[in-house]
Amino acid sequence: xxxxxxxxxxxxxxxxxxxxxxxxxxxxxxxxxxxxxxxxxxxxxxxxxxxxxxxxxxxxxxxxxxxxxxxxxxxxxxxxxxxxxxxxxxxxxxxxxxxxxxxxxxxxxxxxxxxxxxxxxxxxxxxxxxxxxxxxxxxxxxxxxxxxxxxxxxxxxxxxxxxxxxxxxxxxxxxxxxxxxxxxxxxxxxxxxxxxxxxxxxxxxxxxxxxxxxxxxxxxxxxxxxxxxxxxxxxxxxxxxxxxxxxxxxxxxxxxxxxxxxxxxxxxxxxxxxxxxxxxxx
Numbered sequence: 086x087x088x089x090x091x092x093x094x095x096x097x098x099x100x101x102x103x104x105x106x107x108x109x110x111x112x113x114x115x116x117x118x119x120x121x122x123x124x125x126x127x128x129x130x131x132x133x134x135x136x137x138x139x140x141x142x143x144x145x146x147x148x149x150x151x152x153x154x155x156x157x158x159x160x161x162x163x164x165x166x167x168x169x170x171x172x173x174x175x176x177x178x179x180x181x182x183x184x185x186x187x188x189x190x191x192x193x194x195x196x197x198x199x200x201x202x203x204x205x206x207x208x209x210x211x212x213x214x215x216x217x218x219x220x221x222x223x224x225x226x227x228x229x230x231x232x233x234x235x236x237x238x239x240x241x242x243x244x245x246x247x248x249x250x251x252x253x254x255x256x257x258x259x260x261x262x263x264x265x266x267x268x269x270x271x272x273x274x275x276x277x278x279x280x281x282x283x284x285x286x287x288x289x290x291x292x293x294x295x296x297x298x299x300x301x302x303x304x305x306x307x308x309x310x311x312x313x314x315x316x317x318x319x320x321x322x323x324x325x326x327x328x329x330x331x332x333x334x335x336x337x338x339x340x341x342x343x344x345x346x347x348x349x350x351x352x353x354x355x356x357x358x359x360x361x362x363x364x365x366x367x
Contacts, residue, residue, distance in 0.1 A: 087213040087275070090150040090158025095139055095165030106132045138170040147212040149175040159212045177212040181279065186231050188285055191238040193253060201238045201253070202285035205230045205267060207276050214275025222274045229270040230281075237263050243288065253286055320347045 109128035112121045142148050144163040151157065151173045160166055161179070168174075185204045193199050207226060209215045215222040238253065240262075245252040253259055260282045267278045324340065 087211045088158045090148075090160050090168055092160055092162075092166040092168045095141075095167050098135065098138070098167030102132050102135045105135070134170040135167075136170075138167045138172070140166050140168055140174050142166060145178065145180045147177045147179055147209075149177055149212050149216045151175070156213060156217065161212075175216055177209055177215050179209050179212070181206060181208045184227055184230055185284065186234055189231060189235055189238070190289055191235050193238055194240060194242040197243055198289035198291065199238060199243050199253070200285065200287050200289055201234060201283060203230070203234045203263065203281055203283050205281045206279040207267075207271065208279065209275055210277045211275030214273065219274045222276065225274050226271065226276060230267060233263060233266045233270060237266065243286075253283070256283060259283055316347070320344050323347065 105128050109125040109132065112128070113125040140148055140150075140160065142160050142163050146161075146163070148160045149156070150160065150168055152169055152171070157169065157172065159177075160168065183204060183206055186202050188200045188202045190198060190200055205226070209222065211218075219225040237259065241251055241253050241255075241259065243253050245255075251258050260280075263281045263283070264278050267281055271278055320343075324343070
């Protein structure tokens with residue numbers, strides 16, 4: 086886990102290093118002798134070692150500090166700092182990043198090949214895990230994001246076949262599920278998922294035309310169903326009003342003929358051209 090590294094203000098440490106260097110020079114020049122030379126040498130060694138401890142941290146960056154392979158902490162505060170000498174520092178950016186997957190070709194829950202792509206907004210929140218939890222946290226995010234998108238695409242169908250069922254076209258639900266799965270995958274790398282959203286969703290080219298025809302057929306059937314349902318209601322209402330107001334008395338055969346004619350007029354695709362019967366039905 087990330088922890089704070091020991092640090093001092095950089096300019097204060099620089100002032101101390103300069104003062105020690107000046108003292109070493111004065112001792113070596115003004116007071117020559119074995120004792121002063123030894124003291125000057127020690128001060129010079131301290132100056133050289135101290136000079137290796139300076140580090141600059143940019144805004145929204147972190148410096149991961151290692152002392153001979155051991156993790157000693159991270160510096161997040163932007164500015165000029167001094168930390169332990171002879172340490173190795175690795176820069177980890179904490180800025181918000183975007184990653185957009187390629188258009189992945191996978192099979193949905195129904196086995197239909199679809200093309201899907203997503204964008205993931207993320208940032209590093211634990212510099213220690215990002216540096217030591219995985220080999221390359223940027224590459225790790227890219228690979229795991231594509232794997233999560235593939236897994237999600239196989240979990241849901243492209244279109245819901247039942248009312249209330251979830252499909253890949255339900256962007257709000259799918260994005261929430263994708264974000265939750267990515268958060269679990271990215272924990273090892275110290276990465277936080279801010280947002281994820283599907284940016285591309287379509288049937289694969291080899292079945293796109295067939296699926297379009299299927300969607301059109303479904304839409305036509307649904308429209309016809311509504312038309313027939315409305316027409317039956319209108320015919321029923323017409324028969325009830327004729328009977329209640331005693332406009333005309335119809336037997337069962339005449340009712341059947343009237344229902345057939347009204348349904349043809351109401352459900353037809355084209356305007357009706359009725360033929361007036363001047364005679365009797367019988």
